[in-house]
Amino acid sequence: MKKIMAQSLVVSALMIFQNHLYAQRNPRATAKYDKAGKYVMVEYGRPSLKGREMLAQLQPGKLWRMGADKSTTFTSNTNLSIAKVSIPQGSYSLWLRKIDDETFQLVFNKTTGQWGTEHDVTQDFASVPLTREQNTQNVEQFTINLKEAAKGGELELTWGKLILKAPFTLK
Numbered sequence: 001m002k003k004i005m006a007q008s009l010v011v012s013a014l015m016i017f018q019n020h021l022y023a024q025r026n027p028r029a030t031a032k033y034d035k036a037g038k039y040v041m042v043e044y045g046r047p048s049l050k051g052r053e054m055l056a057q058l059q060p061g062k063l064w065r066m067g068a069d070k071s072t073t074f075t076s077n078t079n080l081s082i083a084k085v086s087i088p089q090g091s092y093s094l095w096l097r098k099i100d101d102e103t104f105q106l107v108f109n110k111t112t113g114q115w116g117t118e119h120d121v122t123q124d125f126a127s128v129p130l131t132r133e134q135n136t137q138n139v140e141q142f143t144i145n146l147k148e149a150a151k152g153g154e155l156e157l158t159w160g161k162l163i164l165k166a167p168f169t170l171k
Helices: 002-021
Strands: 028-035 038-045 072-076 080-082 085-087 090-100 103-109 124-149 152-170
Touching: 028 152, 038 124, 038 152, 085 124, 090 124, 103 152
Parallel strands: 028 124
Antiparallel strands: 028 038, 038 072, 072 090, 080 085, 080 152, 090 103, 103 124, 124 152
16 A cells, blocks of 8 residues: 555656646747638747847757747648748647748648647648848747738737748638
8 A cells, every 4th residue: 555655656746747847937828810710820938038139049950949838839720821832721830940140931840739849850841931120129028920911911920129920821
């Protein structure tokens, strides 16, 4: 009996430690674009800069989870086109690849729900270029917006003084 209780305590302690290790430490947010019942939605963590230049620290060729904690999830109930790349309806994790100091790509990965540092490159589905702009304001907390644009919608990432954008069209 004592042995069973001791084993139960060890298992419980390990589960508590694992939950603490993977606990969400940053607020989560959801951005949604909806047009005539067709939608795109992004659920993500919102880390703060706290005086750091986070995207400047990202090395060329490396990926960032686009948020914090659990990976960012992109969901659409319709097929869409982003920068001339067809994305079938469904859910994907989103990643940001830094090409060089001026160029970034948005990466769609077929795996969702993983911890944000667990990227499996073999599951990458598509990459799309992002346009880069300087923001006049400093945005402390990472933000993703989905908004109306000339030919559909636009996904916009803002953090610090950087704005990265990708236009999309719902099919």
